[in-house]
Amino acid sequence: MSQPKAPKVTGEFKQKHLISIADLAKTEIEYLLQTAKAFAHAEKLGQSTPILQGKTVVNLFFENSTRTRFSFEVATRRLAGSTLNFAAQSSSLTKGETLIDTAKNLEAMRPHALVVRHSSAGSPVTLSRAVGTAVVNAGDGFHEHPTQALLDCYTMQEKLGSLAGKRVVILGDIAHSRVARSNIYCLQKLGASVAVCGPPTLLPPKPEALGVDYAYRPEALLKDADVVMALRVQLERQNRMQIPSIAEYSSVWGLNLERFSLMKKTALVLHPGPVNRGVEMDPEVADSPNSVILDQVANGVVVRMAVLAAICNGPGLEKWLTDGGYRG
Ligand code: CP
Secondary structure, X not given: OOOOOOOOEOOOOOOOOEOOHHHOOHHHHHHHHHHHHHHHHHHHOOOOOOOOOOOEXXXXXXXXXOHHHHHHHHHHHHOOOEEEEEEHHHOHHHHOOOHHHHHHXXXXXXXOEEEEEXXXXXXXXXXXXXOOOEEEEEEEOOOEOHHHHHHHHHHHHHHHOOOOOOEEEEEOOXXXXXXXXXXXXXXXXXXXXXXXXXXHHHOOOOXXXXXXXXXXXXXXXXXXXXXXXXXXXXXXXXXXXXXXXXXXHHHHHOEOHHHHOOOOXXXXXXXXXOOOEOOOEOHHHHOOOOEOHHHHHHHHHHHHHHHHHHHHOHHHHHHHHHHOOOEO
């Protein structure tokens, strides 16, 4: 049996850090997504990819995480790098050390990248200016979550092909969502059209300024969608409850079977996780054949491998892509 053809990788990634999708050119996004595809291809063939051998990645998480932290850790190990995991609760932050001093002290141990999650928007860019080590944003407040958008777009491309002309509806708490913001930028750069929907209190003040369509009720938007992405209500980022009740939110905006039946039979259902079953999405929808929620998690590993390899080891990655026949 002949082997599947190696996917081609075009373009290049010129950034020292990955702070936001807004900073990236379309060709840089395509380079990362195609490189992720090359890693998935190599994995299917059982090839090892020791591109980060001898390199150390520090996971600096000041907010809880299941998917993102483990995914960066698995990605680093699949590239034969080492990971160090920083736990805020047991660190000297509790004795008054600042975020920048913490990062500078970790930098003194000469890691090759700092992967940062923080509840304050702008923390990763602040750190990137304070330290010489490459910084990867793993989610900062309600600003951006760039690797989440990359893995979401990778998953959509895997199922739908090119995203040019595709319609993506993002449903839920748009105002407080870094996932929504990064996805809007990424999808638009890849040629998709985006509509957002949620209670007026959970939409940004001027949604049209983001270049998206918007509605306060989901029904009319659902029928034309190629993809519906539901988001969690981010109660931790609201300074007061901005919806009357969780029950009312679920009954008006939740993706239940009745609303799911309005969608195209081929439409994909995405959620970045964690899912509050029965609130923003019913279990029957989350577990339906249209749901690609666990594909998103699986794809997060190859996407983060691409990001870390591009940031920590550009020349070694380029050699691997060329030698493997991936370079277009
Ligand atoms: N999607 C996401 O960021 O999940 P975690 O908070 O579990 O990392």
